[in-house]
Amino acid sequence: MSGDDEGRPVTKRRRLIARPQVPPGPLRDLKALIYELYVEAGAPSLEEMAALVAADDGLAGAPEKDTIHRIIRDTAVPPSQADVVAVVTVLARATTTWDGHDVAQRARDLWVAARLGSAVGVPLGEVTDPFVLEVHRPIASERAGTLPPLPPYVPRPHDRQLAGVVERAAGGASMMAVLVAGSSAGKTRACWQALEPLREAGGWRLRHPFDPARPEAALRDLDRVGPRTVVWLNETQDYLGGGEAGERVAAGLRTLLAAPSRGPVLVLGTLWPAHHAELTRRPESQVRQVLDGTIIEVPETFTGADPAALQHAAGADARLAEAIEHAEDGQITQYLAGGPELLARLTAAEPAAKAVIWAAMDARRMGHHNALPLSLLEEAVPAYLTATQYDQLGQDWLERALAYTAQPCKGASGPVTRIRTQRPHHGRRRRAPHASAHDGGPVYQLADYLDQHGRATRAGHIPPTGFWEAAAVHAHPADQGALGDAAWERGLYRDATQLHKNATTHGDPRAARSLVDHLHRLHPTDQRPSAHAAAHATLNNPGGVALLLGALRQAGADDQVTALLARDPAAQVALDNPSGVANLLGRLRQVGAGDQVTALADRLLAVGMLDQFLQIGDHRERYRFGREPEGHPADRWGWEDLLDLE
Template sequence: MTARLDRRRPVDEWSARQLGVHPAIHGTGTPEDTGGFVLPEYVERDHDRRLRDRLRRAADRAHPVLVLVRGPSSAGKTRTAFEAVRACLRDWELVFPKTPGGLAALLDAGALVPRTVLWLNEAQNHLDSPAGEEAAAALHRRLEEPGPLVVLGTLWPEYHRRLTAAPASGTQAADAHPHARALLAQAAAVDVPASFTAEALADPRVGRDPSLAAAAATSTDGQVTQTLAAGPQLVDHYWRPTGPQGPYGRAVITAAMDARRLGHSSRLPAPFLESAASGYLTAEQRAAADPATWFAGALAYARERIKGVAAALGPVAGPEGMGALPDVHGLNDYLDHHARTARRLDVPPGSFWTAVRDHVTDTADLSALAEAASTRGRFRIAADLYRKVADAGDTSALGALARLRTKAGDTGEAERLYRQALAAGHPEAMTDLTRLREEAGDPEGAERLAWQAADAGDIWALVVLAQLREGAGDFDGAERLAHRAARAGSYTVARHLVRLRDVRDPEGAERLALEVDFDGKSRVHSNLWYVRGELMEDEDWERTEGESHYRGLVDGGDVPALSNLARLREKAGNPGGAERLYRRAADAGDTSALRNLARLRAAAGEAGEAELLYRQALDAGHVKALADLAQLYGEAGDAERAQRLSRGLEADGSQAQPW
């Protein structure tokens, strides 16, 4: 079904409510039962001036621009964008696609004509959706066409990090968002602070507007916009449930929080929430519940509007027409944001996973939740969910299911699943099947499969082939593979092949590293020096050109070189020098350096700082920091917290039984 084309309208015809601005709390003396949309006076701050300057310049340019208004939940991003468009582009038209399909329809129809604002409120809903990569590529193409045109989006910082993060160097992780990363690299970002400054709080409008005055009087740390949207009160409503239905409402809200933070991005069905909630309640609370009425009471508590504005769970509008969809709910954005910090170390109970299996049907949601289960050591649950995805017709889950069967030792079933994935059009399964054949003692069959995978475009198969060639003593064959990998643009593969060569033929490895560095950045050659630095005695390394080579890369701003040199400093017994380099790497955007920095801080006896760094690493998406935290708590004597994290929560599942 083709998505309906959203209509362009003059900017003046759009209201704040239509464009997604949250209604504010009612001020003192204002009737709270009128049901009206409250829009306080607007207090301009420094970020408003920066955004409006960008929009005015964009109006005079001949080509399109992408502007991001970035900030945490309830910081006022949408209101900032709304006021800026009205101030600077009032004589333009604006179009607001409500769904990824609506955005695709606008782009396909060529409807983004000059002097149009494309309004992407909560841009992650478009770019982090199953169709997000296609939308990002199409938007990128539109930015290359004539303007003037403004693409104006709002985005949380954590979504910006996720969408712009490149796969870690030296890993086989898939690049999940290459088009979104390329698109967002074109953006001019304006950051909205979470708090009002003292100067902003002194603005006369704060005192004369009832809503602003009430928010300023009850806010801490200047977080006026969050209070306007009842964020803190909503969190308090969650953490401190009141009344007989309070604990049941909190259980339902917690199930919704866990679903969202673990990857369930679509609306939440009521049967799922009802089924999941039991595991978040005590035995006494379950025994006291009336089976016929407890869930209705829990929903009433979760849907209670705080300050007449925000509820933990809200109705979900249908794609067309009026009214809410029956038996589905949406989680409040501010609570979603809060849960990603407050519950990041918590594992959902068994009832949650059972409810996912029984009541979640969207394959994208199931895949994300299956991955979350797998990274937390819940392999049997993950297998059940991946099987459900595959049975629903999404054959991309077959490879993940096969890897779980391999982990469980069932290589026969794993091979059957890999071949099923191949037949369904997933050539990347060939490399996994190659490894399986090699481990089963069939090198000839493995080599045949590896060549097929490489010919189909799976460059990682070249590593498998190189290992086979090295094992057979065919160094020339391995060298040819390194060149092929480099020509295909895979310097990670080329580095791996050079390392293989270095074991038996150091001079050949040196020559090969220099030959495959076609881009002049010496990435492969640098990797070779790093490997040798790990193997050499410290004083020998200090005298090689590798040390000066790395110092040159670091001085030139090479971020991966910072972490590599930090590791070598650490090996040489210089933790202070290593820390300084890790901090520089983290400040430059290498979030993996946070874990190494935390480890050094823990070794220095600074457990508090180490915990903070591990939590920052978790926020940046490094789930393995869970295992690091468990170890830190154990060493500090906090056995209960350590055991809670160790019960299958490690990201690699190393301490969890697969089945």
């Protein structure tokens, strides 16, 4: 501390109510209006504001001190529009620049917009179709007549664990549970059944983000999820995987679960064991931290159930009775989901149909999302056929193969089926997730059970050259980076580099890093890959930009570093991943980009990320006593300045 600081007199001032930190949107605009009025009115005390409201019989609202405090400070939409109007009206009268009537109307409009925009998801009571939430369709049975959509549910020990989580959420705690087991073990069905107490309680909503792609859908409105909302993250790896995007989703989930004003919320997810192991291999990652303590293991076999309850349920449903009779090793839920029939369909398939399934299996295990462009499958299939098999194909071979793979397996989905657009009962047509490829063509999905089967039985198979050539032309741009990584790991350097170049062209900064790094090893003096990466990588991902800067610096591509910095990444990167921002700050310092460090620091301070801001320059000493809501360093304060509220 400097001598000047020591000699400065301790000034007492009225302590301001803290400014709420609210995501962009009408609610933030409303809160900003209220807080600006509060400051310009001289920050009157709660007692003073309550007295002003009580003295005006013409106001429709009559909030008291606690309500006024919540209107100013809380991050939620105030329940009463009239109370909000009352507060802004008396505050406007205490200023010289605001018109009371105008500000009251503005507050009414913003309150309505915030109220309409605050409800994320749909009422849980309206979610009556389990298949919309991706519960597996059960097999059909020749023994039965009309049956309900799902067989009777027989609880097992993991259901009791999950019920405890739901009970705590119903009691007011924000909770998260992720069920882990192999394909078709009953994970999603267990989550569906666990919602019943919340349906009965009423007042809960459900948000299932999937369109246009799962990470983007989750990030789009995660900061708007409010109390009494179920966030449905079936196939959780599709939300938390994929590097930086998954880290951002995980960070958003952690923020949601930790915010008392936004709870209670319930986050439900499902994972295969292999996906869980992959997602949690980095101890410091946001993904691992959000999953910590949430895992509920689901047995692969039907163990732990009450035998009498199981037999009673089988007596009422022929599908369950058939599964009990024929399932091997107690894998009743897998049988119900059509697992054995899917394997039988694969075994009996003609060469072209079998090649379609193998190509789909390889695309999935190499990293493509389960929305496979038809053009990718069509171009890849010949590589899985012998010369004789290919010569014997008819003109309609693709139509016949897809017709075979689309046939339901005892009522469950076929091996490879088209993802079609969905038409709701009322209103205009909307699109299913990934209902068309990036080139506008149709897309297909591989049955979950065969996906897992392919990962186990084809683990030692390297896809043929024709697969990689088809992937480079027809795979979705967002998946080409992962496919390139898979090719490089298998020594297919040329195919990997082509895929990384394609992904870089579409803006993937991690693929750009790989492109620069790999080609620098092979051709140290060729700077064309670095120039391509610096020109095309998107700049919204701070961790990805940091990795790319590091690769360019390592490759000695100084001109390309300058070109990338000229695109002003500090002004464009998202700030919702603190670790990524910290990495970028460190990398900017390494390359001597002081102006970019300063610009990024200003953004950090503006949004309240003080911990990251304090790591820069001399800010730690300047902001030793914190900051004021307006952004400047707080004055020196001590124990004597704290209020005694006892």
